[in-house]
Amino acid sequence: MTAALKVTGLVKQYRQARALDGIDLEVSRGEFFGLLGPNGAGKTTLINILAGLARPTQGTVEVMGFDVAREYEQSRRALGVVPQELVYDPFFTAREVLRVQSGYFGMRRNDDWIEHVLHNLGLTPHADKNMRALSGGMKRRVLVAQALVHKPPVIVLDEPTAGVDVDLRQTLWQFIRSLNEEGHTVVLTTHYLEEAETLCERIAMLKQGRLVALDSTRNLLSRRHGHQAQLKFDGEPPPSLGLKRGQSSCWLYGFQEYVQLETLLAGLRTAGIRVLEMQLIEPDLEDVFTEIIQNA
Numbered sequence: 001m002t003a004a005l006k007v008t009g010l011v012k013q014y015r016q017a018r019a020l021d022g023i024d025l026e027v028s029r030g031e032f033f034g035l036l037g038p039n040g041a042g043k044t045t046l047i048n049i050l051a052g053l054a055r056p057t058q059g060t061v062e063v064m065g066f067d068v069a070r071e072y073e074q075s076r077r078a079l080g081v082v083p084q085e086l087v088y089d090p091f092f093t094a095r096e097v098l099r100v101q102s103g104y105f106g107m108r109r110n111d112d113w114i115e116h117v118l119h120n121l122g123l124t125p126h127a128d129k130n131m132r133a134l135s136g137g138m139k140r141r142v143l144v145a146q147a148l149v150h151k152p153p154v155i156v157l158d159e160p161t162a163g164v165d166v167d168l169r170q171t172l173w174q175f176i177r178s179l180n181e182e183g184h185t186v187v188l189t190t191h192y193l194e195e196a197e198t199l200c201e202r203i204a205m206l207k208q209g210r211l212v213a214l215d216s217t218r219n220l221l222s223r224r225h226g227h228q229a230q231l232k233f234d235g236e237p238p239p240s241l242g243l244k245r246g247q248s249s250c251w252l253y254g255f256q257e258y259v260q261l262e263t264l265l266a267g268l269r270t271a272g273i274r275v276l277e278m279q280l281i282e283p284d285l286e287d288v289f290t291e292i293i294q295n296a
């Protein structure tokens with residue numbers, strides 16, 4: 001089966017700066033895929049090439065088997081992109097924006113789908129308001145609706161929840177998850193790593209235009225070995241127990257096996273130190289991301 005996205009030997013050079021440096025990447029149909037990296041890593045450049053807004057210096061990019069350079073029309077129809085920037089036409093209502101967007105793709109009598117998208121993104125009460133009158137969060141919802149209006153099989157979300165409230169995040173992810181369950185491929189870039197950890201099946205990490213990690217979310221999380229406990233005491237624990245001072249009067253204890261906790265607690269009892277609080281902290285994607293990016 002043809003991959004939803006296929007990137008081969010991708011290089012993008014801007015004069016002296018190389019934004020992408022030999023990227024090889026394949027995203028299967030129906031995947032919920034994460035594309036992560038620090039600012040300037042090349043994520044938006046890659047998205048711009050996918051959308052046909054920038055041309056690769058070297059290499060090929062395909063969307064649903066269509067080359068983005070040679071088969072632009074077909075690849076663009078297969079792709080819906082939610083940009084990071086708030087770009088909108090101030091002279092139309094939200095509903096009119098979606099009707100115009102449908103026309104760009106030659107879609108007529110698309111009102112039923114437009115109403116479906118408006119409803120699922122919580123935009124129906126605001127559909128006939130001028131775009132200038134909408135809040136920033138509502139404008140971002142309209143951008144999501146625009147990307148979905150032509151029913152693309154591949155959806156790219158570039159920081160879709162940046163600076164928006166909890167309500168929008170919950171509404172957006174509920175709808176996007178339902179589309180993914182129906183077979184749509186979703187590619188997400190986000191700085192909210194807990195979102196990527198929860199939603200994405202596989203994750204790619206970029207640093208300075210290079211692909212430095214590509215694996216399932218579960219395998220990436222398993223790279224961070226060991227566990228950590230955060231504790232508070234009614235006294236100062238002896239240095240021999242291997243505790244490190246944390247924040248807010250807390251102490252941190254790293255261990256590999258849970259049986260080591262009993263050894264720690266026995267040592268504290270012997271020292272006459274009483275445990276007031278204890279919390280186990282499992283590694284998350286932010287820990288793994290920081291470690292990979294720092295060591296890449």
